[in-house]
Amino acid sequence: MYTLIETDVIIFGGGGAGSRAAIEAYDHGAKVVMAVKGKVGHSGCTPWVGTNAAVGPWSNENDRPEYAMRDLLAHGGFLGNQELVKILANDSANRIFELQDWGVELARNQDGNIAINHAPGHTFARNLTLKPSNPNPQKDGYPPGIAVMDALRGQLKKRDIRIMEDVALVDLLKTDGRVVGATAIDCNTNKFIVFKAKSTVLATGTYSHVFSHTTVSLYETGDGQAAAFRAGAELIDMENTQYIPARTGMPPGTILVNADGDRFLERYGIDGCKRMAKEITVRAVGTEIREGRCTDRGTMFVNVVDPMKKDEWDPDYWDRLEKNGSLYPGYTDQGINTAADQFETGPLAHTTTGGLRINDRCEASIPGLYAAGAVAGGVYGHARPEGFTVMITLVLGCRAGRLAAEGARSIDEVSIDEASADASFNRARAVYDVMAKNGIDETRSKIQSTMHEYAWVIKDRSGLETGLRVMKEIVFANRPMTQDVTKIMPADGFKWARALETSNLLLTAEMMLTGALERKESRGAFFRADYPETDNDNWLKNIIYNQLHGKVRVSTAAVDLRYCGPDDDRAVSPQWPRIDGRTRAIPTLARVGPYN
Numbered sequence: 001m002y003t004l005i006e007t008d009v010i011i012f013g014g015g016g017a018g019s020r021a022a023i024e025a026y027d028h029g030a031k032v033v034m035a036v037k038g039k040v041g042h043s044g045c046t047p048w049v050g051t052n053a054a055v056g057p058w059s060n061e062n063d064r065p066e067y068a069m070r071d072l073l074a075h076g077g078f079l080g081n082q083e084l085v086k087i088l089a090n091d092s093a094n095r096i097f098e099l100q101d102w103g104v105e106l107a108r109n110q111d112g113n114i115a116i117n118h119a120p121g122h123t124f125a126r127n128l129t130l131k132p133s134n135p136n137p138q139k140d141g142y143p144p145g146i147a148v149m150d151a152l153r154g155q156l157k158k159r160d161i162r163i164m165e166d167v168a169l170v171d172l173l174k175t176d177g178r179v180v181g182a183t184a185i186d187c188n189t190n191k192f193i194v195f196k197a198k199s200t201v202l203a204t205g206t207y208s209h210v211f212s213h214t215t216v217s218l219y220e221t222g223d224g225q226a227a228a229f230r231a232g233a234e235l236i237d238m239e240n241t242q243y244i245p246a247r248t249g250m251p252p253g254t255i256l257v258n259a260d261g262d263r264f265l266e267r268y269g270i271d272g273c274k275r276m277a278k279e280i281t282v283r284a285v286g287t288e289i290r291e292g293r294c295t296d297r298g299t300m301f302v303n304v305v306d307p308m309k310k311d312e313w314d315p316d317y318w319d320r321l322e323k324n325g326s327l328y329p330g331y332t333d334q335g336i337n338t339a340a341d342q343f344e345t346g347p348l349a350h351t352t353t354g355g356l357r358i359n360d361r362c363e364a365s366i367p368g369l370y371a372a373g374a375v376a377g378g379v380y381g382h383a384r385p386e387g388f389t390v391m392i393t394l395v396l397g398c399r400a401g402r403l404a405a406e407g408a409r410s411i412d413e414v415s416i417d418e419a420s421a422d423a424s425f426n427r428a429r430a431v432y433d434v435m436a437k438n439g440i441d442e443t444r445s446k447i448q449s450t451m452h453e454y455a456w457v458i459k460d461r462s463g464l465e466t467g468l469r470v471m472k473e474i475v476f477a478n479r480p481m482t483q484d485v486t487k488i489m490p491a492d493g494f495k496w497a498r499a500l501e502t503s504n505l506l507l508t509a510e511m512m513l514t515g516a517l518e519r520k521e522s523r524g525a526f527f528r529a530d531y532p533e534t535d536n537d538n539w540l541k542n543i544i545y546n547q548l549h550g551k552v553r554v555s556t557a558a559v560d561l562r563y564c565g566p567d568d569d570r571a572v573s574p575q576w577p578r579i580d581g582r583t584r585a586i587p588t589l590a591r592v593g594p595y596n
């Protein structure tokens with residue numbers, strides 16, 4: 001009934017984290033299989049990356065990895081895993097050197113030095129731009145990040161790694177409390193696959209498609225988080241996502257205005273969009289929307305105040321706005337007339353910050369299971385300065401790959417419990433049955449519209465309670481009836497995977513609402529109108545998610561502040577303005593200093 005594939009290490013996901021993990025696991029002697037929903041390097045967010053942050057020889061002579069570490073932790077509201085952030089800050093330069101060895105070129109100044117720019121949230125300029133591998137990257141729809149994926153794909157090809165594309169993870173399989181592989185659907189052949197593996201690595205990205213308005217690729221539907229939850233693993237910080245303020249970007253010579261034509265950012269102490277951390281601008285935009293100073297579509301406008309500056313922007317960006325009304329892969333709208341003197345814009349949900357809770361060996365809470373990249377949560381906390389998430393995929397992907405290979409070497413054999421493979425197969429068919437009956441796309445729209453209405457940028461208790469009640473009704477209406485499952489196989493593997501994705505979105509949305517109700521404060525990119533302040537006395541804690549009899553259960557865990565915390569001596573950076581005299585949701589940037 002199933003196709004059985006045996007390997008040392010099975011990796012799910014073909015973005016930066018999955019590809020880098022596969023390379024490292026293979027180089028550490030493991031037999032590796034990679035299963036990817038979609039195509040390697042063309043299915044996730046990594047090809048969209050614009051900027052990479054790393055402290056290295058290109059940096060200011062006063063910069064240090066520990067300052068980068070402090071920036072990351074402060075920006076994330078000190079909820080990050082300090083040991084993982086330390087690894088990230090220390091190892092990022094190595095991953096950049098490696099990309100260079102693998103043929104990636106960094107953008108340079110006219111004097112030939114590597115160009116670095118100073119992105120918001122960084123104490124020093126340390127953001128590098130990759131030279132796109134394709135001379136015309138925007139025409140193919142990708143910014144420079146495609147260079148990372150081209151380099152990783154080149155390295156994968158040099159190794160004897162089995163790559164299975166259009167194969168979607170369904171469930172993790174456990175025997176005697178250890179993850180021993182997983183089930184998956186081959187979307188092209190409609191076959192159910194059982195992977196038997198000594199180590200399993202999840203690198204399946206975010207769950208941002210709980211929102212219809214999102215930047216991320218269509219493949220990011222929380223499949224890894226949901227499978228881990230069902231297997232009994234702990235998840236962390238699922239309540240939060242980051243946002244970008246304007247799906248059109250802020251082209252040169254433009255300003256952001258609300259539906260009344262008011263340059264509202266000034267009221268929030270923001271001089272201009274560009275040099276602000278996204279979270280600050282997004283909070284202002286979210287407040288305008290919440291207070292009704294927006295269009296009926298919950299949007300605002302970009303006003304062209306200096307048309308002469310239009311030429312300063314990449315013509316391909318303008319083309320994309322003309323076609324899609326958005327610069328991002330996850331959201332398309334009616335095209336924009338870029339010759340007009342104003343056009344519509346609005347926030348999009350960006351990368352999520354929650355996911356599998358991992359330790360500094362990238363191990364999840366169940367033996368045999370590893371996670372890296374955006375599928376893992378709690379790494380940097382509730383927000384991040386630009387450029388570090390792609391480095392997480394490379395640094396932690398590499399680490400997870402090595403440790404998964406070493407873990408596989410340390411055990412002789414694993415066995416699959418056939419009953420658990422059968423249960424997964426029946427569940428997958430039952431999910432398809434009920435979703436097909438209720439309408440897969442209709443159910444997905446219901447999830448997304450509920451999240452947009454009750455859990456958008458600025459949340460409050462009554463909205464979250466209503467959202468959770470509605471979400472539980474959708475969960476109930478879509479509960480899989482494994483005992484009634486028809487004997488007929490779903491006819492189309494892609495549609496089957498889409499039904500499973502939708503049920504994963506349902507689960508991750510429920511977790512998000514449950515945790516957002518629990519966190520009674522604002523921090524990083526997480527904003528509650530009824531708790532607008534950051535509350536370090538009560539909420540310097542991560543929210544941990546796991547299941548009890550299949551139901552979402554949350555608890556809290558105090559943050560380990562082993563290297564730095566919000567009470568350390570700090571200097572207020574001008575990048576963090578006060579909002580109406582209130583405490584900022586995001587802590588002030590730290591004064592630099594040694595922290596380990």
Ligand SMILES: Cc1cc2nc3c(=O)[nH]c(=O)nc-3n(C[C@H](O)[C@H](O)[C@H](O)COP(=O)(O)OP(=O)(O)OC[C@H]3O[C@@H](n4cnc5c(N)ncnc54)[C@H](O)[C@@H]3O)c2cc1C
Pocket residue numbers: 012013014015016017018035036037038039040041043044045046047048049050051052053167168169170203204205206215216217219220221223224328329351372373374375386387388389390391393
């Ligand atoms: C538009 C955009 C711009 C960004 N710009 C930057 C930037 O400039 N700098 C920065 O640091 N970060 C940036 N980020 C964030 C960064 O891109 C991501 O955090 C990072 O690339 C995530 O890498 P990943 O490998 O974890 O996931 P991805 O690259 O998203 O890959 C996930 C992979 O998992 C696969 N998958 C999903 N579900 C399954 C399943 N069920 N079975 C098998 N495979 C599955 C997907 O198909 C995909 O191959 C940006 C994100 C977006 C959306």
